Amino acid sequence: MTQFPVEDCELVVGGLHLSRLAARVGQTPFYAYDRGLLSARIAELRAALPEAIQLHYAIKANPMPALVGHMAKLVDGLDVASAGELRVALDAGCPPGEISFAGPGKRDEELVQAVAAGVLLNVESANELRRLAEISARLGWPARVALRVNPDFELKSSGMKMGGGPKPFGIDAEAVPNLLAEVGRLGLAFEGFHLFAGSQNLRAEAIVEAQRKSFELALRLADAAPVPVRVLNLGGGFGIPYFPGETHLDLAPIGANLAEIAQAAAGRLPGAALVIELGRYLVGEAGIYVCRVIDRKVSRGQVFLVCDGGLHHHLSASGNFGQVLRKNYPVMIGNRADAPADTVTTVVGPLCTPLDLMAERMPLPEAQPGDLVVIFQSGAYGASASPQAFLGHPAAVEVLV
Numbered sequence: 182m183t184q185f186p187v188e189d190c191e192l193v194v195g196g197l198h199l200s201r202l203a204a205r206v207g208q209t210p211f212y213a214y215d216r217g218l219l220s221a222r223i224a225e226l227r228a229a230l231p232e233a234i235q236l237h238y239a240i241k242a243n244p245m246p247a248l249v250g251h252m253a254k255l256v257d258g259l260d261v262a263s264a265g266e267l268r269v270a271l272d273a274g275c276p277p278g279e280i281s282f283a284g285p286g287k288r289d290e291e292l293v294q295a296v297a298a299g300v301l302l303n304v305e306s307a308n309e310l311r312r313l314a315e316i317s318a319r320l321g322w323p324a325r326v327a328l329r330v331n332p333d334f335e336l337k338s339s340g341m342k343m344g345g346g347p348k349p350f351g352i353d354a355e356a357v358p359n360l361l362a363e364v365g366r367l368g369l370a371f372e373g374f375h376l377f378a379g380s381q382n383l384r385a386e387a388i389v390e391a392q393r394k395s396f397e398l399a400l401r402l403a404d405a406a407p408v409p410v411r412v413l414n415l416g417g418g419f420g421i422p423y424f425p426g427e428t429h430l431d432l433a434p435i436g437a438n439l440a441e442i443a444q445a446a447a448g449r450l451p452g453a454a455l456v457i458e459l460g461r462y463l464v465g466e467a468g469i470y471v472c473r474v475i476d477r478k479v480s481r482g483q484v485f486l487v488c489d490g491g492l493h494h495h496l497s498a499s500g501n502f503g504q505v506l507r508k509n510y511p512v513m514i515g516n517r518a519d520a521p522a523d524t525v526t527t528v529v530g531p532l533c534t535p536l537d538l539m540a541e542r543m544p545l546p547e548a549q550p551g552d553l554v555v556i557f558q559s560g561a562y563g564a565s566a567s568p569q570a571f572l573g574h575p576a577a578v579e580v581l582v
């Protein structure tokens with residue numbers, strides 16, 4: 182499962198043996214993100230997708246400033262979901278024209294900041310549209326607007342569904358035509374549509390179907406738009422494999438489908454930029470989480486490694502970030518990389534809760550206190566998606582290597 186090399190029994194991360202990297206970082210636990218792997222993933226994606234498709238990074242997946250700075254140079258834009266993320270994106274040097282801001286519940290202060298910055302606002306409701314118009318008129322600066330549409334279909338087999346049916350995200354597709362008439366009357370600068378149907382999908386056919394339906398829906402809605410559509414964001418949802426039996430997403434059919442869409446768009450929506458926005462897929466596999474074994478104990482025949490990190494730094498790996506069934510992320514003893522995995526081991530963190538579980542009954546090499554436990558597939562929804570204050574342990578450090 183891992184893309185990281187092994188040398189002298191040790192995982193190698195950013196050119197350093199893991200124990201050396203741990204010494205360089207100065208503490209465990211830490212997250213390490215590999216620049217080379219981030220760049221390689223984007224190059225691979227660019228090669229598989231038609232040139233006409235713009236690639237955005239949704240920084241919610243990993244908002245570490247240095248990482249966002251690295252990504253900003255490689256993608257065509259950044260998507261933010263709060264004013265805090267907007268600040269990170271602007272600090273990273275991303276031009277405001279290439280930033281879009283989606284998210285239900287944008288506060289007035291956030292709308293002011295976005296209008297002042299000149300970024301594209303993906304509007305999520307009729308009320309938000311009216312508040313935005315009022316703010317834009319009061320400030321005297323034009324607001325750039327796209328409507329986020331809650332589609333009338335779902336992204337099938339998604340880890341998390343975010344469109345179709347009743348949803349807090351976006352404007353129901355059937356309500357969009359009336360609202361488009363209002364956009365013109367309110368004096369807002371309309372630019373296009375944003376559709377985002379779901380997350381963590383490993384089935385190319387499901388993504389292809391959602392992208393095709395999104396495009397068709399956008400074509401119907403474009404007829405009611407006050408001005409020609411300039412931006413059509415078709416969402417993302419590309420997943421990565423976490424668990425045994427899961428395999429990498431097949432990009433070929435997605436690329437072929439997007440090429441067809443791009444060709445149709447050139448005729449039907451001339452001048453419109455086609456965007457996809459990805460978080461997890463771009464960064465998830467480039468990151469690891471590393472913690473150190475504090476204690477090894479055997480309880481009624483079961484081996485436990487008790488570590489200095491766990492759920493409070495890495496909620497997703499503990500299975501408590503929206504997962505229905507808990508499954509083990511890929512785990513390795515990073516300083517015993519070549520040793521046979523002959524000991525059934527349960528890896529836990531230091532918290533006083535049975536939820537603080539990082540690997541349950543997994544075959545691993547025989548490990549000892551001081552060893553380094555590595556959790557792969559940790560570059561997305563890790564540090565920033567975890568309750569780091571829970572129980573008052575030190576926060577994890579994050580490094581880009």
Ligand SMILES: *Cc1c(COP(=O)(O)O)cnc(C)c1O
Nearest residue numbers: 239242283377380381459460461
């Ligand atoms: C969360 C989110 C993303 C990123 O989703 P991934 O599954 O990480 O690719 C993209 N766009 C929007 C609107 C989101 O809410």
